[in-house]
Amino acid sequence: MQIVKPSLWKVSNDISDIESLVVAPISKASARQRAGRAGRVRPGKCYRLYTEGFFVNEMSAEGIPEMQRSNLASSVIQLKALGIDNILGFDWPSSPSSEAMIRALELLYSLGVLDDDAKLTSPAGFQVAEIPLDPMISKMILASQELGCSEEIITIAAILSIQSIWVSVRGSQKELDEAKLRFAASEGDHVTFLNVYKGFLKSGKSSKWCYKNFINYHAMKKVMEVREQLRRILQRLGLALKSSDGDMQVSV
Known part of the structure; x- marks a missing residue:
């Protein structure tokens, strides 16, 4: 059985320059493609959460390409x-x-x-x-050279390139909120992310520590990979890496 639901689209607002996920009706082409999944392994049924009249008269033939949104x-x-x-x-x-x-x-x-x-x-x-990141984040990395905090900034940039470092477990929202508070900083989410990364290193990159703090261990490993890639790119560009904690660089 396949129940066809509306789509979540990533849409950029040209005025605020903010990308967000919005709920949008699927297209006829997408509906037909999704319905095919119901019979992929064996005969099945597709239940649509809209009327036939809406499908025929209201639904667009094709979806809007991601490049246009x-x-x-x-x-x-x-x-x-x-x-x-x-x-x-x-x-x-x-x-x-x-x-x-x-x-x-x-x-x-x-x-x-x-x-x-x-x-x-x-x-x-x-x-x-x-730098293979959003231009605003890339410019932030370049600006960090003058401010002497490039080590911290590439860590934040690496975390921002990951969908989420937190693990959301059904029925554990209170525990997740408490875990986030342990790393929270008054300066905002970016410094909170930095605190999470420092805690991860201090724990010896422990998967048990991640589990205890509702942090995605595999996401943190990916953050380390992206961070190392950024380090190599900056070194290739001849840019010095500095830490706001002093001349000692944070090792990964």
């Missing part, structure tokens, strides 16, 4: 790094809106990644293009 800043900067300057005239596989394109260019310009001629700045623009 995502922040384009990362795509634009990569095209710029490849020498493609005519972004507005670029032949996209699924053409995004002009508003989304302009917003991406405005964001990159405000970050100092593009100059007045919409070309990559040197060295900041080319350095941001080398």
Whole structure:
């Protein structure tokens, strides 16, 4: 039995520049594809949570491509790094809106990644293009060089690249909230993430410690991998890694 439900879409707001998950009706193509799963192994039935009239008259034939509902800043900067300057005239596989394109260019310009001629700045623009993260996070890493906290910032950036480091267990919301409070910082979630990472290292990278604190052990291992990748990229760019705790670097 396959019950076809609405979809969760990642959508970028061009005004607030914030991406969020929204509930959206699925398309006819998606509904047919999902219904096929009911008979994949043996004969089955598909129950749809909408009327036949809605399917025929209201539902779109195809879903909106992710390229048309995502922040384009990362795509634009990569095209710029490849020498493609005519972004507005670029032949996209699924053409995004002009508003989304302009917003991406405005964001990159405000970050100092593009100059007045919409070309990559040197060295900041080319350095941001080398870091495989959201341009705002990449610029944050570059700014941390001047502030002497690049070790901490690449840790935070690595955690932000993971979907979640917390483990949510049904019926244990109170315990999860209490675990988060043990690492909470008045400065905000970013410093809280940093406290979690430091605690993970202090525990000897223990899976039992992660289980006790409702932390995803495999996610933390992934954080360490991403952090090491960022370290190598910064070293290749000739950027020094500094810690706000002193000259001693945090080892992984």
